[in-house]
């Protein structure tokens with residue numbers, strides 16, 4: 001391709017080719033040019049928002065230049081690429097990340113100062129890109145950062161929601177949801193109006209014979225919606241690689257049909273069609289660990305899978321390779337079962353459009369896909385009703401039935417006469433209506449299935465996917481323990497700690513090789529180092545105290561022990577256990593003599609997180625937290641000994657302030673329910689200790705940092721089933737201290753007790769599924785240990801430093817390399833070479 005362009009033409013292009021700013025002066029030039037021309041503003045009306053935009057646009061220019069180079073290099077090199085399909089990308093803010101990644105933050109700081117702005121004020125103008133719910137979406141964002149940093153040729157594919165996760169407002173203690181319209185002033189996306197795909201829905205399938213007499217299928221006369229690509233550049237940290245996140249937006253197909261309607265004066269119906277089409281990418285479903293089977297969600301899934309696959313296949317076809325080489329060029333990772341239709345769609349393209357034989361096509365499909373499972377909670381496993389699928393995607397349902405037929409035939413051969421096994425593993429659940437089990441398609445159509453922490457990966461093999469291990473053998477199943485990007489979660493969120501570490505280790509190499517942190521252990525006993533370490537924590541706590549004051553009006557004493565639980569509100573994550581523990585603490589302090597009170601470690605219990613709008617139990621947990629806060633925080637008898645804070649609208653940018661500021665954080669899910677957790681890693685990496693159950697990645701964190709450095713409590717996963725059984729058949733014994741807490745709530749101490757009826761009865765009367773009562777005693781006792789150990793600050797600091805030093809394993813770079821080696825079989829491509 002390159003050679004076909006005549007030299008003079010190339011020369012002209014080269015001469016005028018865009019270049020990156022490399023100095024403060026050039027940054028200022030680009031900034032002012034964008035303010036004056038792109039934004040049509042001037043010195044006289046450049047406010048902080050405009051300063052943010054100008055800075056972002058200057059950096060965007062840089063990213064785009066590198067993005068262009070990266071894409072060209074990746075295309076010419078023509079090696080295998082990874083495609084990460086995720087319905088959620090919880091990106092947070094991009095500007096600070098871009099500045100740190102390209103290494104020009106200081107230049108921008110000085111340049112902005114020359115022009116009359118503080119860089120922090122510009123950075124905080126940016127609206128979070130919150131196209132995700134929680135851990136799963138943030139994991140996808142950490143993946144993008146690592147894949148670019150490690151120079152993997154990788155694309156993310158997602159949906160460009162007009163509304164991301166709702167904004168949470170707390171009104172009279174209740175959660176209210178406000179739409180999050182985030183696209184105004186978003187400089188980070190590039191609309192690609194020339195990159196569009198028509199996506200079909202509904203219609204019917206006709207069978208016909210081709211000229212050779214082969215039976216073929218064609219899917220006809222459905223409704224079509226157009227997918228338009230929006231590209232977001234993803235810079236790697238200190239690398240020339242800038243990868244691409246392609247988000248699809250839906251709009252009405254510019255077909256003749258609409259035009260005719262319009263011409264005939266039927267404006268209303270023409271507009272209605274347009275709105276129906278735009279609805280597909282309008283809003284992110286706000287559920288975490290829960291599926292609700294709504295048709296629009298299925299439409300979103302197919303729309304996004306079909307557009308992405310069309311794009312991937314189109315790119316592959318340009319290489320003129322044989323189809324059999326597709327898995328050598330393309331790895332597609334499914335972030336949970338949400339993109340499972342991509343498996344069916346690829347099979348459809350290969351057999352219906354490209355004319356391959358079934359078996360050859362299916363080999364290609366399996367070679368291409370990997371599936372990551374993120375939960376064992378039954379309510380989160382996706383199932384779609386057969387009638388719904390029949391109506392929306394008639395050809396796909398046929399293909400699903402064929403996949404199932406061939407699969408069940410092969411199972412039947414290996415396990416003759418085991419009808420129960422067949423019905424258990426069938427893609428179709430024989431219920432009314434029948435349901436399509438998406439996880440089964442994902443397993444059958446992938447060469448690797450992975451869980452996200454050791455316990456979780458073991459659990460999927462021994463519980464929900466046990467039969468499939470029998471069928472395929474253990475090799476299809478693997479574990480890749482989650483991680484986090486140290487660029488955002490240490491360097492960006494906690495610049496002071498990052499700088500101190502760099503000073504001790506002689507540079508910032510640890511940001512790209514986190515195992516280097518182990519050298520910190522040699523400084524554990526260094527008194528000066530400990531002081532600096534604790535000063536940084538103190539400053540970070542002050543920063544959080546300011547945020548708390550701004551958001552809630554409450555003043556908290558920054559010398560208190562900051563106890564943090566921030567994550568989606570869910571019964572299995574057990575914020576109720578935490579708030580019951582807080583009430584217990586309140587009652588204990590109230591009962592103390594003044595002498596006893598002197599020994600109490602002052603504590604701030606900090607909560608944050610969103611409840612799915614339809615999840616009543618989660619909403620009443622939020623209401624209880626706020627009700628307890630209202631009583632405790634204004635109880636002068638208690639003063640600073642206890643404060644309860646609910647931080648509204650927890651999101652990525654708030655997490656960046658919260659994670660560096662904890663003394664202790666809570667990761668207290670019922671054992672066996674939290675697949676991994678990733679905020680546990682963020683808190684420890686920032687020098688906070690954690691209290692947690694033996695669940696998810698807590699177990700591996702313990703293995704890495706040592707059990708003397710973590711506060712573990714509660715029942716083990718292996719005992720949970722038995723305990724649940726006993727709750728129903730052996731009589732249920734409420735923990736006496738929890739009983740006292742319930743009595744206090746019922747007495748109206750925190751307002752009308754009827755608001756908390758269902759919360760209490762789920763434990764007292766309905767079997768305490770999440771084992772709150774079983775773990776209560778151990779939880780309380782462990783918190784007493786926390787208090788005790790916190791009083792020995794020197795020991796505490798030693799634990800904090802040692803833990804950070806041993807966190808290298810949890811870098812997302814390790815995770816990405818493991819996927820690359822054991823699932824994708826892709827190599828990095830260094831653009832700088």
Ligand code: GPK
Pocket residue numbers: 133134135136137139287288289290336374375380452482674675676677678696
């Ligand atoms: C798992 F199934 C789901 C889901 O719907 N949303 C979600 O955020 C989380 N997750 C798990 O709950 C976490 O334990 C895990 O760390 C995270 O996915 C990333 O793997």
